[in-house]
Amino acid sequence: MASSRKVIELFYDVVSPYSWLGFEVMCRYRNVWNIDLKLRPAFLGGIMQGSGNKPPGLVPNKFLYMTTDLHRLAQYFQVPISPPADPFEAMFEKGSLSAMRFVAAVQEREVGGDKQVEQVSRELWMRIWSQDKDITQPASLSEAAMKAGLSASEVEELLKLSTQEMAVNDNSSHQCGSGHQYQYIHFFHYLTLSLYSLPQAFGFPLAVCHVNGKAEVFFGSDRFELIAHCIGEKWMGPQPAAAKL
Amino acid sequence: MASSRKVIELFYDVVSPYSWLGFEVMCRYRNVWNIDLKLRPAFLGGIMQGSGNKPPGLVPNKFLYMTTDLHRLAQYFQVPISPPADPFEAMFEKGSLSAMRFVAAVQEREVGGDKQVEQVSRELWMRIWSQDKDITQPASLSEAAMKAGLSASEVEELLKLSTQEMAVNDNSSHQCGSGHQYQYIHFFHYLTLSLYSLPQAFGFPLAVCHVNGKAEVFFGSDRFELIAHCIGEKWMGPQPAAAKL
Numbered sequence: 001m002a003s004s005r006k007v008i009e010l011f012y013d014v015v016s017p018y019s020w021l022g023f024e025v026m027c028r029y030r031n032v033w034n035i036d037l038k039l040r041p042a043f044l045g046g047i048m049q050g051s052g053n054k055p056p057g058l059v060p061n062k063f064l065y066m067t068t069d070l071h072r073l074a075q076y077f078q079v080p081i082s083p084p085a086d087p088f089e090a091m092f093e094k095g096s097l098s099a100m101r102f103v104a105a106v107q108e109r110e111v112g113g114d115k116q117v118e119q120v121s122r123e124l125w126m127r128i129w130s131q132d133k134d135i136t137q138p139a140s141l142s143e144a145a146m147k148a149g150l151s152a153s154e155v156e157e158l159l160k161l162s163t164q165e166m167a168v169n170d171n172s173s174h175q176c177g178s179g180h181q182y183q184y185i186h187f188f189h190y191l192t193l194s195l196y197s198l199p200q201a202f203g204f205p206l207a208v209c210h211v212n213g214k215a216e217v218f219f220g221s222d223r224f225e226l227i228a229h230c231i232g233e234k235w236m237g238p239q240p241a242a243a244k245l
Numbered sequence: 246m247a248s249s250r251k252v253i254e255l256f257y258d259v260v261s262p263y264s265w266l267g268f269e270v271m272c273r274y275r276n277v278w279n280i281d282l283k284l285r286p287a288f289l290g291g292i293m294q295g296s297g298n299k300p301p302g303l304v305p306n307k308f309l310y311m312t313t314d315l316h317r318l319a320q321y322f323q324v325p326i327s328p329p330a331d332p333f334e335a336m337f338e339k340g341s342l343s344a345m346r347f348v349a350a351v352q353e354r355e356v357g358g359d360k361q362v363e364q365v366s367r368e369l370w371m372r373i374w375s376q377d378k379d380i381t382q383p384a385s386l387s388e389a390a391m392k393a394g395l396s397a398s399e400v401e402e403l404l405k406l407s408t409q410e411m412a413v414n415d416n417s418s419h420q421c422g423s424g425h426q427y428q429y430i431h432f433f434h435y436l437t438l439s440l441y442s443l444p445q446a447f448g449f450p451l452a453v454c455h456v457n458g459k460a461e462v463f464f465g466s467d468r469f470e471l472i473a474h475c476i477g478e479k480w481m482g483p484q485p486a487a488a489k490l
Contacts (some may be wrong), residue, residue: 050467054299065439065445065464072461076474200310214318215257219310229321237470241478 003051006231011206014103014124014135015096017070017081021221022205023125024079027118029224032240033233039114041121044204045095051202057087065133073221077238083157084132099135101162106145109158119148136202204224247350250281256451257288259369259380260341262315266394266466267450270483271326273365274469277485278478284359284364286348289449290340296447308405316465329377342378344369346407352405353389364393384420403472416444 002233010026012019016048023039032036048055057063074081103124107117123144127133134140138159145155200217207218209231216230226236256269257264268284275282293300302308312328321327329335348369352362366387372378379385383404390400445462452463454476461475473480 034471038448051304053304053307059298059447061298061445061447065447065462068445068462069468070397072471076471088371200306200313201334202310217310217313219314222465223314225319225470226321230317232447 004104005034007036007038008227009038009040009208009210009211011040011094011097012121012204013042013127014099014121015091016029016200016204017083017125017129019044019205020081020125020129021077021079021238022071022207024077025119025221025224026207028238028240029100029233032236033231035233038109040120041100041107041115041117043097043100044162045097047201047203053202055092057091066171080130081128082130082137083224084128084131089195090128090132094134094136096128096135098162099128102141102145105158105162107152108161109154112140116148118241120145123148138147139197249277252281252283252455253476254285254286254455254471255448256287256453256455258341259344259365259366259373260336261289261449261467262328262370262374264289264450265326265374266318266322266324266483267369267452268366269322270466271452273483274478277481278473278476280476280478284287284352284362284366286345286352286362288345289344290342292446292448298447300337302336325371325375326425327375327377327391329373335373335377338362339379340380341373341380343372343382344386344408347386347403350403350407352396353406354399361395362391365390365395368393375438382433441443 008026010022012023014020014191029035047053052238055065068142070081070083073079103117103121106120110116124135126142127140128135129142141159145158146152150158160173200219203219205219205221207223207227209216209218209227211231218227218230224238225235235237252273255267257268259265273281273482274280285487292298302311309429315326348362350361355361357486369386372385372389373380375444376406380389386404387397387400391397395403445464447462450464452464452468452472454461454463455470456476462473463475469478469483
C-alpha cells in the first residue's frame with residue numbers, strides 16, 4: 001500500500017493568498033487521496049527574484065481582478081481570506097522572510113509528522129490574510145505559534161534557531177555573491193535541492209507530483225482537477241465531503 | 246425559459262492558446278448549461294497594451310512551465326494544441342491583428358447565429374496553434390475561412406470589409422492619439438463598450454457572466470468550476486458527456 005502512495009510536495013509561502021487556497025485544499029485531500037503530502041514552506045521572494053518574475057498585482061487591472069477573484073475563491077473554497085488594508089505594504093515592504101524562516105525552523109524541529117508546521121502556517125495566514133496583523137516581529141510569530149499549540153519554551157527555541165541560522169548565513173554570504181540568495185539557499189536546503197532540478201519554478205503555490213519516477217510540476221491553486229487526473233484520483237471540488245477535517 | 250438563460254460573453258483572440266481551451270470548453274457547455282454564449286472575438290494586443298500587462302512567456306521559467314502546462318491541458322481538454330516552432334515570432338512579431346479583424350468581419354456579416362465565427366476561429370487556431378501555419382496573410386485567412394465552409398465570394402467580401410475598416414480607422418487615427426488604440430476601439434466597438442465598463446481586463450480568455458444584473462468577470466481557462474458555481478450550473482470536466490458535439 002505504502003509504495004503506491006504518490007508523493008506530492010507543496011511549496012508555499014504565507015505571504016501568498018493563492019498559496020493558502022492550495023494549502024487548505026491539499027490538507028483536505030491528504031485524507032481523501034492516496035497521497036503522501038509533504039509540506040514545503042519556502043520563501044516566495046527568493047523564487048520571484050531568482051526567476052525574474054514580477055508580482056501580478058503590479059498591473060492595476062490585474063490587481064483589481066485578483067481582488068474579486070480572491071473574494072470569490074475564498075467563499076467557494078471556504079478559506080477566510082480578507083485582504084490587508086495595504087496589501088503592497090504587507091506583501092512587499094514587510095514581506096515574509098522572518099515568518100518563513102520561523103516555519104522552516106518549526107519543520108526542522110518537528111518529529112513524527114507535520115501537524116505543527118501545518119498549524120503554524122495556518123495561523124500566520126490567519127494573521128496576514130484574514131486579520132491584517134503583522135507577521136514580521138518575534139512577538140507576532142510567537143503569538144501565532146502559541147495559538148497553534150506550541151509551548152512558550154518551544155517558541156523561544158524556534159525563534160533562536162531561525163535567528164541563528166540567519167547569522168550563519170550572514171557570515172557566509174560573501175562567499176556566494178548575493179547574501180540574500182545564499183540565505184535562501186542555505187536555510188531552505190530541501191527547497192533548493194528540489195528547485196535546482198525544477199527549472200519551471202517562478203511562483204507559489206507549486207505542487208510537485210511524483211508519478212512513475214517523473215516529477216510533474218503544477219503552479220497555482222487552479223490545477224487540482226488536473227493534478228487528480230495526473231495521479232489517478234478523483235477531484236471532488238475544494239471541499240471533499242469525505243475529508244476527515 | 247429564455248429569460249432565465251444566463252448570458253456569458255467570451256472574449257478571445259486566436260493568438261492565445263489558453264483562449265482556445267476556454268473557447269472549446271464554452272462551446273461544449275453551451276449545449277449543456279442553460280446559457281446564451283456570446284462569442285467576442287477581440288484583439289489581445291490591444292488589451293495587453295491598454296492594461297500595461299506583459300505576456301507571461303517573457304519570464305523564462307514561466308515559459309518552460311507554460312509549455313508543459315499547455316501540453317497537459319491540451320490532452321486533458323482534448324484540444325489539439327501543438328506550439329509553433331517559434332512561438333515568439335508567431336505571437337509577437339506576426340501577431341493576430343489581421344486575423345481578428347477578419348473574424349470580427351465574419352461576425353459583422355453573419356446572421357442567425359455564430360456558427361461561422363465559431364468555425365473560422367477554430368480553423369485559425371488550428372493553423373497557428375496546431376499546424377504552425379501563418380494567420381497574417383489574406384491567403385491564409387482565405388484558406389481558414391474556406392475550410393470553415395465559407396464560399397470564395399464570401400471570403401473575398403470579408404477580406405475587403407476588414408481592409409476597408411482598417412482604412413477608415415487609419416484615416417481617423419490622428420484624432421485619437423494612438424492609431425493602434427483607435428483602430429482597436431473602432432473596429433471592435435462592442436468589445437470596447439464592454440471593456441470600458443470592465444476595468445478588470447488584462448488578458449484573454451475573459452468570460453463575462455451576467456448574473457442577476459451583475460457582470461462577473463473570469464480570466465483564464467481555469468475558472469470553469471467557479472463559473473458553474475456562479476451561474477448555478479454543474480461543472481462536469483472539460484468534456485461533458487451530455488454535450489452535443
